[in-house]
Every structure is written in C-alpha cells, then in structure tokens.
Amino acid sequence: MGFILRLLVNALALYLLARVYAGVSFEPGADIVSVLIAAVVMGIVNALIRPVLLLLSLPVNILTLGLFTLVVNGVVLYLVAAATALNVAGFGAAIIGAVVLALISWVLDAAAGALKLDGGRN
Numbered sequence: 001m002g003f004i005l006r007l008l009v010n011a012l013a014l015y016l017l018a019r020v021y022a023g024v025s026f027e028p029g030a031d032i033v034s035v036l037i038a039a040v041v042m043g044i045v046n047a048l049i050r051p052v053l054l055l056l057s058l059p060v061n062i063l064t065l066g067l068f069t070l071v072v073n074g075v076v077l078y079l080v081a082a083a084t085a086l087n088v089a090g091f092g093a094a095i096i097g098a099v100v101l102a103l104i105s106w107v108l109d110a111a112a113g114a115l116k117l118d119g120g121r122n
Contacts, residue, residue: 023093
C-alpha cells in the first residue's frame, strides 16, 4: 500500500508542478497514464541514478555546503523529462522545477501524514 501511495503522491506532485511552473509541462495530449509513467521513472531514477550522482559530486557538494544537491536534483528531473512525456524548458528550468517539486512533495507528504494515509510512517 505504501508503494502505491508514494507513486500517487509523486504523480500528483509532478502534475501540480506542471500546472504551477511554466518551465515544466507535459506534452499536449498527455493523460493520467503519462503522468503515472513519469512518476514511476522518477522513482527509478531517484533510487538508482541519484545516489551515484550524489556520490560522484560529494567533493563539490561538501565545498558548497550541500547546495550542489539542487543541481543533482535538476539533473534527475532533466533525465526524467528525457525519458517521458515531461518537457523541461532548459537546465535552469530543471533546477527551479526540482526545487518547486520538492516543496510540493513536502506539502503532499505532510498532508498524507496528517490524514494518516501513510500507514504510520514517520
């Protein structure tokens, strides 16, 4: 149940990101399946590629006191856009979109926790 909830939260977050930020959008005619596919790809990229990128960028991340993580998150969003129906206007838009996506996901996670939809997850 937790996986499905996480998938739906990520899909809703991506959809809301495309609605509130003009730098990120879905292709015209994209349906709910396209949004769900983008959420699945986002989960896979976050699980497999993001840790490698964070490890490789560790020296730069230490020098910037963690701010380089924003760039890594932008790269992840850009990779998801390259593989799905998600469109990103450019690399700068990917970084800003990743920040907005993190904020939207944080709010949705807090709402799911407040409604006890997370199954008691802390």
